[in-house]
Amino acid sequence: MPNKALVCKLVDEHKKEFCDLSDRVWGMPEICYTEYRSVAEHTAMLKQQGFRVTENVAEIPTAVMGEAGEGGPIIAFLGEYDALPGLSQEAGVAYPSPLPGNGQGHGCGHNLLGSAAMLAATALKAWLAETGTPGRVRYYGCPAEEGGAAKSFMARAGAFDGVDVAITWHPSAHHEVAKPQSLANTRMDFFFTGRASHAAACPHLGRSALDAAELMNVGVQFLREHVPQDSRIHYAMLDSGGIAPNVVQAKAAVRYAIRSRDVHAMFELNERVKKVAHGAAMMTDTKVDISIMSAVSNLLGNRPLEEAMQRNFDELGTVQFDAADLAFAAEIQATLSAEELASDVRKTGIKRANPQPLSDFIIPLDTHGEVMMGSTDVGDVSWVIPTVQAHVPTMAIGTPGHSWQLTAQGKMPAAHKGLAHVAKIMAATAIDVLTDKVLLAQVKKAHFEQTSEAPYKCPIPAEVKPPIQPRPADL
Numbered sequence: 001m002p003n004k005a006l007v008c009k010l011v012d013e014h015k016k017e018f019c020d021l022s023d024r025v026w027g028m029p030e031i032c033y034t035e036y037r038s039v040a041e042h043t044a045m046l047k048q049q050g051f052r053v054t055e056n057v058a059e060i061p062t063a064v065m066g067e068a069g070e071g072g073p074i075i076a077f078l079g080e081y082d083a084l085p086g087l088s089q090e091a092g093v094a095y096p097s098p099l100p101g102n103g104q105g106h107g108c109g110h111n112l113l114g115s116a117a118m119l120a121a122t123a124l125k126a127w128l129a130e131t132g133t134p135g136r137v138r139y140y141g142c143p144a145e146e147g148g149a150a151k152s153f154m155a156r157a158g159a160f161d162g163v164d165v166a167i168t169w170h171p172s173a174h175h176e177v178a179k180p181q182s183l184a185n186t187r188m189d190f191f192f193t194g195r196a197s198h199a200a201a202c203p204h205l206g207r208s209a210l211d212a213a214e215l216m217n218v219g220v221q222f223l224r225e226h227v228p229q230d231s232r233i234h235y236a237m238l239d240s241g242g243i244a245p246n247v248v249q250a251k252a253a254v255r256y257a258i259r260s261r262d263v264h265a266m267f268e269l270n271e272r273v274k275k276v277a278h279g280a281a282m283m284t285d286t287k288v289d290i291s292i293m294s295a296v297s298n299l300l301g302n303r304p305l306e307e308a309m310q311r312n313f314d315e316l317g318t319v320q321f322d323a324a325d326l327a328f329a330a331e332i333q334a335t336l337s338a339e340e341l342a343s344d345v346r347k348t349g350i351k352r353a354n355p356q357p358l359s360d361f362i363i364p365l366d367t368h369g370e371v372m373m374g375s376t377d378v379g380d381v382s383w384v385i386p387t388v389q390a391h392v393p394t395m396a397i398g399t400p401g402h403s404w405q406l407t408a409q410g411k412m413p414a415a416h417k418g419l420a421h422v423a424k425i426m427a428a429t430a431i432d433v434l435t436d437k438v439l440l441a442q443v444k445k446a447h448f449e450q451t452s453e454a455p456y457k458c459p460i461p462a463e464v465k466p467p468i469q470p471r472p473a474d475l
Contacts, residue, residue: 003431003435004312004315004424004427004428004431006127006130006131007123007124007126007127007424007427007428007431008316008424008427008428010122010123010126010127010427011119011120011123011420011423011424011427012420014119014122014123015119015416015419015420015423017045018045018115018116018118018119018122018419018420018423019115019416019419019420021041021042021045021114021115021118022111022112022114022115022116022410022411022415022416022419023111023411024041025038025041025042025081025106025110025111025114025115026091026106026111026410026411028041029083029084029087029088029102029104029105029106030081030082030083030104031082031083031084031085031104031146032082032143032144032146032147032148032467032469033060033062033143033144033148033150033466033467033468033469034062034469034472035062035081035082035143035144036061036062036471036472036475037472037475038062038081038082038114038143039061039062039063039064039081039141039143040475041081042064042079042081042114042118042141043055043064043141045118046064046066046118046139046141047066049066049118049122049125050068050125051066051067051068051121051125051139052066052067052068053065053066054066054067057140057154057157057159058150058153058154058156058157058159058466059157059466060143060144060150060153060154060466060468061468061471062143062144062150063140063141063142063143063150063154063159064140064141065138065139065140065141065159066118066121066138066139066141067136067137067138068121068125068128068136068137069125069128069129069134069135069136069137070134070136071134071135071136072133072134072135072136072434073135073136073164073165073433073434073440074135074136074137074138074162074163074164074165075124075135075136075137075138075163075164075165075166075167075430075433075434076137076138076139076140076160076163076165076166076167076385077117077118077120077121077124077137077138077139077140077166077167077168077426077430078117078140078142078151078166078167078168078378078381079113079114079115079116079117079118079139079140079141079142079168080110080113080114080141080142080143080145081110081111081113081114081141081143082110082143082144082145082146082148083104083105083106083107083108083110083111083146084104084105084106084107084108084146084402085103085104086103086104086105087103087104087105087106087107087402087403087404087406087407088101088102088103088104088105088404088407089105089107089404089405089407089408090408091407091408091409091410091411091412092328092408092411092412093408094328094331094332094334094335094405094408095335096404098404105404105407106406106407106410107401107402107403107404107406107407108146108171108401108402108406109170109171109394109395109406109410109415110145110146111410112171112394112410112415112418112419113168113169113170113171114141115419116169116418116419116420116422116423116426117139117167117168117169117423117426118139118141119419119420119423120167120422120423120424120426120427120430121137121138121139122139123423123424123427124137124427124430124431125137127427127431128434133434133435135434137430138163140154140159140160142154142377144466145376145377145378147187147294148294148377148466148467149187149294149295149296149377149380149460150377150466151296151377151378151380151381152294152295152296152297152377152380152458152459152460153460153465153466155380155381155383155384155456155458156380156458156460156462160381160384160385161384163385164385164386164433164440164443164444165305165385165386165387165388165430165433165440165443166381166382166385166386166387166388167309167387167388167389167390167426167429167430168378168387168388168389168390168426169389169390169391169392169422169425169426170389170390170391171391171392171394171395171406171415171418172391172392172393172394172395173344173358173359173393173395173396173397173398173399174348174359174363174391174393174397175313175318175319175359175361175362175363175391175392175393176313176348176362176363176367176390176391177306177309177310177313177365177388177389177390177391178388178389178390178391179301180299180300180301180302180306180382180389181299181371181373182296182298182299182373182374182375182376182378182379183230183231183232183259183260183261183266183298183373183374183375184259184260184261184262184263184265184266184295184296184297184298184375184379184459185257185258185259185266185295185296185375186256186257186258186259186266186270186292186294186295186459187255187256187257187292187293187294187295188255188256188258188270188273188274188290188291188292188293189238189253189254189255189256189290189291189292189293190213190216190253190254190255190256190277190288190289190290191251191252191253191288191289191290191291192209192210192212192213192216192251192252192253192254192280192281192284192286192287192288193209193250193251193286193287193288193289194206194207194208194209194210194211194212194248194249194250194251194252194284194285194286194287195207195248195250196247196248196249196250197247197248198246198247198248199245199246199247199248200246203248206248206250207248207250207284207285207286208241208248208249208284208286209241209249209250209251209252209284209286210240210241210249210252211249211284211286212252212280212281212283212284212286212288213237213240213252213253213254213280215279215280215283215284216254216276216277216279216280217235217254219276219279219280220233220235220256220273220276223272223273223276227269227272228260228261228265230260230261230373231258231259231260231261231265231269232257232258232259233256233257233258233259233269233273234256234257234259235254235255235256235257236254236255237252237253237254238253238254238255239251239252239253240252255293256273258270258273259375260298261298262298263297263298263379263383263457263459264454266295266298266459267459274290277290291464292460292461292464293464293467294460294464294467295458295459295460296375296376296377296379296380296459297379297380297382297383297456297458297459298379299376299378299379299382299387300379300382300383300387300447300450300451301382302382302386302387302388302443302446302447303446304439304442304443304446305386305387305388305429305433305443305446306365306388307365308388308429308432308433308439309388309390309425309429310364310365311432312424312425312428312429312432313362313390313425314362315428316421316424316425316428317362318359318360318361318362318421319358319359319392319393319414319417319418319421320417321356321358321360321414321417322413324413325358325412325413325414325417326356326357326358328396328409328412328414329357329358329395329396329397329409329414330357330396332357332395332396332399332405332408332409333357333396333397333398335405336396336398336399336400336405340398340400341397341398343370343372343398344397344398344399346369346370347369347370347372348363348367348369349363349367349368349369349370350363350367350369355397356397357396357397358393358396358397358414359393359397374401380456380458380459383451383456384456385447386443386444386446386447388429390422390425390426392418392421392422392425393414393418394409394410394414394415394418394419395409395414395415396409
């Protein structure tokens with residue numbers, strides 16, 4: 001791959017800087033829309049690397065975009081850097097050991113995700129300059145993937161307009177082109193308002209908001225039998241109205257996550273859940289107010305892009321882990337259940353005799369394992385522009401997402417090796433798009449065919465704004 005040897009060399013030259021960036025972000029875990037320190041690190045790195053920087057993208061203060069190059073197609077690399085609550089963990093330790101502080105941790109590897117995406121963008125920027133190839137590269141630093149749907153808000157605001165192709169990745173236990181499978185997802189809050197009264201002396205004067213919320217939950221349980229089997233409905237009580245059983249609760253609130261295989265089916269299911277809520281309010285003579293917190297679309301695939309990325313996987317091979325990497329991965333696997341390990345095998349569709357604790361094989365493009373889908377705001381980007389994702393191992397096989405085990409591996413040498421390897425795959429795929437006009441035309445044709453009959457409609461209503469959190473006082 002003579003056309004790509006240079007970009008791989010450029011990745012290696014910048015690897016340490018971006019592994020250090022990843023480690024710094026790992027050490028300052030910030031959750032949904034609070035990523036002020038993390039975005040400051042990414043912004044400083046973009047400026048250091050010579051990108052033209054746009055801050056406050058889509059009026060989100062923790063989103064940033066850097067651009068370089070002139071003319072030609074525009075290639076976007078999507079990065080993330082948000083953490084999760086409750087997943088604080090000491091690095092390099094194969095037993096639960098939370099760090100002092102707020103309890104947050106990078107239990108999904110987004111410290112690696114953002115750093116590798118910017119490393120790919122930096123290498124491609126240098127490649128464009130050295131080869132004189134027309135084209136522009138952008139790095140989008142995207143906050144709040146974990147429940148905040150920042151990319152959906154960004155897509156709605158037109159932040160990706162003009163981009164030809166988006167490339168991203170996610171830390172994984174395996175080498176593969178990520179399958180374009182995800183569930184569209186709406187997070188919707190239901191606020192019930194009743195009337196308080198003495199629960200013994202005058203219960204007839206009360207109107208229980210808690211009864212309404214509980215009846216809604218029961219109604220949705222019955223609804224589950226009558227929805228498509230790949231739909232998912234989950235809920236959590238936000239407010240049960242207080243702790244005094246001798247008071248009829250005047251308020252209650254419940255949050256629902258409503259998921260479907262595609263965004264249009266999700267819109268229909270949303271309306272059915274709303275009807276259940278209105279029915280519960282009617283039964284209890286209470287009032288219900290409904291608001292959407294966030295929403296994301298399902299992923300759209302792009303076969304020509306996926307085939308191009310697969311070729312780069314096959315040409316670049318697997319991450320080269322050493323004995324120390326394997327030893328620590330084995331320690332992590334010892335903390336996992338047999339079901340967690342077996343589940344990972346079922347997802348890949350490949351069963352290997354005497355498998356290593358770290359992946360040493362590439363999953364072919366059309367391998368079909370057990371489908372286990374979550375949701376991601378990358379889905380909204382994939383509706384707006386052709387998008388492709390990679391999975392590259394940074395963790396032991398079997399490691400559950402959103403776990404202390406994943407946090408523990410986020411600064412290890414194995415994770416750094418995966419970070420650099422996936423940057424090469426992403427940058428090489430970008431070069432294919434920039435230098436092959438036929439490929440780019442095929443990519444755009446495939447995207448048009450999927451969206452022409454059902455164009456993108458942002459699942460977040462226009463009046464809903466990102467739930468921006470205040471900037472810390474010490475920044």
